[in-house]
Amino acid sequence: MIYRANPPAVPAPLSRLFASPRFASALTLVIIGFAFGTTTLRALIGPPGVVGVLVGLVVLAAFSLTARRAGVDWHGLLPISIMVFVGWCALSVIWSGYPLHTISASLYQLAFTFLAIYIALARDTIQVVRATGDVLRLLLGVSLALEVLSGLLLDLPIAFLGIQGNIADLGPVQGIFGSRNVFGLISLIAAVTFTVELLSRSVRRGLGIGSVALAVFGLLLTRSPVILVVALFVGIAALALTWLRRTPAESRWRLQISLLGATVLTGIIAFAARGRIVEQLNAGSEFEARYTLWREMLRLATLNPLEGWGWAGLWPADVTPFGWLSFVTERLQTSGLNAFIDVYLQVGLVGLVSFLALVLLAFWRSWLLASDKRSLVYVWSPLVLVILLVTSAAESNVLVDFGWLLLLICAVKAAQGKSWRSLLQPSPRRYPE
Known part of the structure; x- marks a missing residue:
């Protein structure tokens, strides 16, 4: 009789199923659909049901990634900026005034992080x-x-x-x-x-x-006046990318610097004329409500400037300071309606700097790839990041659910193509023919 020392954890038929491209394709569709549909799912099955579905997807993705590990391109994984931000959010449980909410929010964030990494590696x-x-x-x-x-x-x-x-x-x-x-x-x-x-x-x-x-x-x-402004930025970014892709490679870096300078100058002008812009968009009353919220968030953030109050993701309405912010604005708030101020409030200046490093590195790498690669599909990542980043000035969607998923997919894909760690790897040895 022959005894097998290490029996397989997963039966061979299941292993073939999890390793198959069809399974990865179907699971990717379900994950993306789940991320975009969380609002509807919360209304239909409640938050516990959403968590249950999320756990199931993480388990399936783990099995699939394990079965496909031999064929996965691990190059550039994992961007350090992602690890620093996610790690700091999880670490905030130490000083959080609502540790149970911070633990659940960090686990929720980690689950979506893993799903994003799975999609970026498997597809x-x-x-x-x-x-x-x-x-x-x-x-x-x-x-x-x-x-x-x-x-x-x-x-x-x-x-x-x-x-x-x-x-x-x-x-x-x-x-x-x-x-x-x-x-x-x-x-x-x-x-x-x-x-x-x-x-x-x-x-x-x-x-x-x-x-x-x-x-x-x-x-x-x-x-939505907010989205119309975002659409304008996307149109400008698309034209700039088209111009870059048609520019000879030896002259492209000069154009990149010129575009960067023009972007910074435009940002300064837009900030200086923000009042007139809001008036022209007829968004005055809505902007005033948001401005009241942001001003109070910044005031509270200065009480814990370096570490923040503790990571919460979607705001729990029954804890301080989020309940107070809803009281001040006389409406139930589930986010800070500004991703950058939201991060500053929750995880302080350290978290904000790490988040800015994450999004800016992801954007810069994906922009360079879209400029240099011939395939048009590389244009998708920087344009999606433009949408997420510009919208982050008026919404916090980039921090949770589909926004976080897309941000990390783009970040991991960009790191695979433009990771600085590739410079540290020895080049493949060449043998004479």
Whole structure:
């Protein structure tokens, strides 16, 4: 009789299943769909149900990554900036005034971090773009269908999903995403994704054109001044990338420096003229509410300037200081409506610096890849990062759920192509033929 010293942890048929490209493709679709649909899932199955689904996805991703480990490209993994920020958020449990919330928020963040790393390792960039496009086509279609049902057929709001049924008045609409700004943000990500799909010929021409039209229609129906400003930045970034990609390689660095200088100058001018810009966008009352919130957040942040109050992710309404901030603004706040101030409040100056390092490194690496690589699919990451970063001045979506997932996917993909650690690795030995 023969005894096997180390029996396999997973039966061979299951191992083949977890290692198969079809399983990775299907799991990627489910993960991205879950990340974009968390608001709806919380309304349908509650936070415990969302956590249960998240745990199940992490387990499946772990099995899949283990089964595929021999064929995974580990180059550039893991960006140190990600490890520093996530580690600091987890470490904040030591001084947090709400340790249980910090522990749960850190575990939630770590779960999405692992899922993002899995997608970045298991799928190529074009496969990530296709998966995102397939998910967003479905979610945008469902959102607009429910808006039509609510606003035209039933003439009743769908309260538990936050759908007010304003489509008869051409908006603003929220879809299944909870607010018009989030719907606009997702529509803009969809528009970029569908355009890259169309121009890279990864989908049929008719499907691509129809998808872009769907995203633009959803974007316009939100009537969100914030997202219109973000769309302007994305358009400028797309034109700059087109210019760079058509510039000869030997002259490209001069153009990069010129664009960087123009960006900094524009930022200074926009900051100086922010009051006039808000007035022209007719967003005065909304901006005043946000400004009141941000001013109070900054005041509270100065009480714990280096370490912050403790990581919380989505704000728990029943603890200090988040309950106080909702009281001051006379509305229930689930985030700081500004990712940078939100990070400063929760994890202090150390956390803010590490977060800025994460997003700026991810953007710079992905921008260089998009400038240098011939394939059009590399344009997707920097444009998505432009959307996330500019929107972060008015929303905190980049810190949780789909925003955090996309940020890390782009960061890991960019690190695989432009990691400084590749300079430390010995070049492959060449043998004479």
